[in-house]
Amino acid sequence: MTEQINQSEILFERAKKVLPGGISRNTIFKLPHPDYVEKGEGCIVTDINGKEYIDFANNMASLIHGHAHPVITRAIIEQVSKGTAFTMASEVEIEFAELLCSRVPGFEKIRFVNSGTEAVMAMIKSARAFTGKAKIAKVEGAYHGAYDYAEVSQTANPNNWGDEDKPNSVPVAVGTPEKALDDVIVIPYNNTKKALEILNQHQGEIAAVLLDPVSHRVGMVAAEDEFVEALYKWTREQQALLLFDEVITFRVGFGGAQQRYKVSPDLTAMGKMIGGGFPVGAFAGRSDVMSVLDPLQPKVLLPHSGTFSANPVTMVAGLTAMKLFDHKAIEKINLLALKTKVLISHSIEKVGIKACVTGEGAMLRVHFKSQAPTNYRQSFLNEDEAKALKIVLTHANEQGIMLINTCSMMLSTVMTINEIEKLVQVLEQGFELVAKQLPSFKRYR
Numbered sequence: 001m002t003e004q005i006n007q008s009e010i011l012f013e014r015a016k017k018v019l020p021g022g023i024s025r026n027t028i029f030k031l032p033h034p035d036y037v038e039k040g041e042g043c044i045v046t047d048i049n050g051k052e053y054i055d056f057a058n059n060m061a062s063l064i065h066g067h068a069h070p071v072i073t074r075a076i077i078e079q080v081s082k083g084t085a086f087t088m089a090s091e092v093e094i095e096f097a098e099l100l101c102s103r104v105p106g107f108e109k110i111r112f113v114n115s116g117t118e119a120v121m122a123m124i125k126s127a128r129a130f131t132g133k134a135k136i137a138k139v140e141g142a143y144h145g146a147y148d149y150a151e152v153s154q155t156a157n158p159n160n161w162g163d164e165d166k167p168n169s170v171p172v173a174v175g176t177p178e179k180a181l182d183d184v185i186v187i188p189y190n191n192t193k194k195a196l197e198i199l200n201q202h203q204g205e206i207a208a209v210l211l212d213p214v215s216h217r218v219g220m221v222a223a224e225d226e227f228v229e230a231l232y233k234w235t236r237e238q239q240a241l242l243l244f245d246e247v248i249t250f251r252v253g254f255g256g257a258q259q260r261y262k263v264s265p266d267l268t269a270m271g272k273m274i275g276g277g278f279p280v281g282a283f284a285g286r287s288d289v290m291s292v293l294d295p296l297q298p299k300v301l302l303p304h305s306g307t308f309s310a311n312p313v314t315m316v317a318g319l320t321a322m323k324l325f326d327h328k329a330i331e332k333i334n335l336l337a338l339k340t341k342v343l344i345s346h347s348i349e350k351v352g353i354k355a356c357v358t359g360e361g362a363m364l365r366v367h368f369k370s371q372a373p374t375n376y377r378q379s380f381l382n383e384d385e386a387k388a389l390k391i392v393l394t395h396a397n398e399q400g401i402m403l404i405n406t407c408s409m410m411l412s413t414v415m416t417i418n419e420i421e422k423l424v425q426v427l428e429q430g431f432e433l434v435a436k437q438l439p440s441f442k443r444y445r
């Protein structure tokens, strides 16, 4: 029998000669080689070797309707045939802005950019321009993209994160300016008392507090009402702003994850799924704050542009995708996610391993811990937990289940209970492998 040639292996060898590490983004890196895509349709992705996967990663939560959705595809093709980018504004940009602003009461004005990173960056710069202050505060471990300030402490670990009562500002990249670290105040998640104590040490200096209301890296647990309300109140008292990063979490509800709170952020960053599969970012909120961008003002406090911002292809794709993501679709996908959570929890119980599942809306994350973490330090993986994670991820990949590499799942609206049952079956097999290979994970011994 002839051995099948692995096309991904061949492509990776070629890629390493021209791309650092053979890749353009670390997210998809894995050894012995990344998987290379051939095509996607609905919730199925086929790799270059012809192997099929049920896609629970959805390009890191950016595809809410799966791949090549026929309605979105038709709309894109029509726009592409008319041109893709112009030194002109477009009507579809206004229509998309109207649609997003109509979904969230606090969205008085919106500006489009090209990625979540850019949205968070421009939102922070807007807050600085509005308040005239430089510092921001953010939650330890929260991921907000690659802006120097937003990424502080994103990869903090037990060797450098310091005292829990006063977390260090830890750089991600070597060479990060000290000034950037000094200008980012790190607060612990969902710990109102400690967070306020830290913030109070910087009264008068902070432009904004940045918060992801269900941060993936911090454990995928929702920010508590008390925490959000306290940050809101503190920012009012301090003439500072409350900024939400809803780049992932906007999928949680019709008006994003923020709709569940009594208070609203001043500005919100979005990205990922609002682009209908194309690169996108946006930030929206209070009209008076957004006026820092307004060229109709006598003085523009934050001059801001972007060559591909609001290009009509992204606008058409995003508008079509978000129209399809209506109340009915959201209710359906969130219910399916709830069922998934229950089924995964049953499997964990049945196998009897130390694991649990967290998540909101159609996002879920399995932790190899007995109890759901409530902050970054608790969700941080020790060596054994990292081994357990690897066992499950490897098994899932072999069995054609594509997960995000934290063992997280982002459902899409085209999924049915059939895909969920397959997912749960494969995860359960993975849990059994963990119990067998790492006996310390057995709950009942």
Ligand SMILES: Cc1ncc(COP(=O)(O)O)c(C=O)c1O
Pocket (backbone or CB within 6 Å): 060, 114, 115, 116, 117, 118, 120, 143, 144, 145, 146, 212, 216, 245, 246, 247, 248, 271, 272, 280
């Ligand atoms: C919460 C959050 N904010 C910002 C970003 C950055 O978005 P992008 O990768 O589009 O730059 C991400 C990306 O994963 C994210 O998860």
